[in-house]
Amino acid sequence: MPLMKTVDFVHALLADHVTAGVRVIDATMGNGHDTLQLARLVGDAGHVYAFDIQREALVATAARLAGEHLQARATLIHDSHARMLDYVSEPVSAIVFNLGYLPGADKAHATQTASTLAAVRSALTLLAPGGLLLIAVYWGHAAGVSEKAVQEPFVVQLSPDQYRVLRYEFISRAIHAHYLLAIERLTR
Ligand SMILES: C[S@@+](CC[C@H](N)C(=O)[O-])C[C@H]1O[C@@H](n2cnc3c(N)ncnc32)[C@H](O)[C@@H]1O
Numbered sequence: 001m002p003l004m005k006t007v008d009f010v011h012a013l014l015a016d017h018v019t020a021g022v023r024v025i026d027a028t029m030g031n032g033h034d035t036l037q038l039a040r041l042v043g044d045a046g047h048v049y050a051f052d053i054q055r056e057a058l059v060a061t062a063a064r065l066a067g068e069h070l071q072a073r074a075t076l077i078h079d080s081h082a083r084m085l086d087y088v089s090e091p092v093s094a095i096v097f098n099l100g101y102l103p104g105a106d107k108a109h110a111t112q113t114a115s116t117l118a119a120v121r122s123a124l125t126l127l128a129p130g131g132l133l134l135i136a137v138y139w140g141h142a143a144g145v146s147e148k149a150v151q152e153p154f155v156v157q158l159s160p161d162q163y164r165v166l167r168y169e170f171i172s173r174a175i176h177a178h179y180l181l182a183i184e185r186l187t188r
Contacts, residue, residue, distance in 0.1 A: 022093035027081040032061030048074040081119035091128035100138035140177035
């Protein structure tokens with residue numbers, strides 16, 4: 001098969017890991033594309049918790065979900081993902097981070113190294129056995145370079161007895177601006 005674009009690879013991984021009835025988290029809701037995909041996958045018995053610090057993200061995502069009558073499958077939370085443990089206490093099957101800022105929006109709202117790392121640490125405590133944590137890292141901007149420098153050493157040192165860690169990146173481009181870190185919690 002052809003090498004999948006990163007976004008398609010993310011969707012394929014989620015389609016495989018997120019089954020009807022499970023709980024999942026979209027840590028960076030933005031315009032709600034990932035929240036919508038997750039809401040489709042979890043079914044009526046499952047649930048999506050989605051976070052963003054921008055009110056506009058909640059408005060856009062609510063409208064996107066309403067377009068498919070899926071509002072009841074998601075809780076949209078206007079707060080930092082760094083505080084996700086204040087809102088979610090049950091095990092989750094997938095957690096998605098799409099780092100950076102919304103194209104066309106104010107870069108002042110880009111994700112930041114310290115809060116992202118705190119959120120990733122919290123996310124790992126919520127991840128169910130067999131669960132998947134995805135972090136799309138965009139480092140074509142200043143804050144992204146810093147996030148890359150912190151995220152990578154953190155995920156690399158995770159115990160191989162507990163996690164499988166994958167880096168998915170196309171290296172054939174002149175400018176390498178984004179890649180995916182995928183962390184799977186082992187079942188044993
Ligand atoms: C690259 S965009 C996400 C795009 C999104 N996946 C979509 O489908 O449109 C990153 C988002 O993270 C949000 N963000 C930044 N810092 C955050 C934080 N501490 N907690 C939660 N969201 C945050 C931004 O407001 C922005 O909407």
